[in-house]
Amino acid sequence: MNALNLYSNIEQYLDFSEEVEELYGAYKEIIKEMNPSSLIDIGCGQGDFLLQIQNKSIKTFGVDLSSEQIKVCQEKNINSACIDIADVKETYSCATAIFDVLNYMDENTLKSFLKDTYDVIKTKGYFIFDINTLFGFEEVAQGTLNINLEDKFIALDAYFEQNKLTTNITLFEKTKDNLYTKNENHITQHYHSKDSLIELLASVGFNTQKVVHFNLHEDEESDKFIFICTK
Secondary structure (H helix, E strand, C coil), X not given: CCHHHHHHHHHHHCCCHHHHHHHHHHHHHHHHHHCCCEEEEECCCCCHHHXXXXXXXXXXXXXXXXXXXXXXXXXXXXXXXXXXXXXXXXXXXXXXXXXXXXXXXXXXXXXXXXXXXXXXXXXXXXXXXXXXXHHHHHHHHCEEEEEECCCEEEEEEEEEECCEEEEEEEEEXXXXXXXXXXXXXXXXXXXXXXXXXXXXXXXXXXXXXXXXXXXXXXXXXXXXXXXXXXX
């Protein structure tokens, strides 16, 4: 099983619901001030954020590279597709990429992604996203987590080295014969400094209006930055 689909199979058991809702709340406040007519959510997952902002005055669309996530979206009747942002043909007045989406890309992939995102945003439109800070990687994201359920066992082991966070995922699931199947893979996140990202955004045409220091997990220091950019 590829890493994206494996993660989608365990995501509901990780109990990040409070953190997710807090971050969604910050995005909704920002978007409320902008009042966009259309929005694309890049890396939309199972579409929970799109469900919260859907109304008659805003046209929404979600894209994700995980077919399992998009399957869930479509079961909720969310307008979505399992396609790369480069293959999106329409343009939107706002784009979002929530909960570490950009951290999953190395610098070369990120530059291509930003160019493609720029192309799907209308002139004077907005791009809003968040990234992990260095503190977030070193002090929050590292560590191990084991989840023992009646019919499955999940193990995560995350370590941060050379500006990369590697999370090894192992999933054991019980079969009808009381045996276990095993799936394992890993996901990698990359640290991008605030200054380097501002430069990279500018190189493809974005203007960084504001960077919000956001404390999602800790009070001691910001573990996330929320970027608000315009085209």
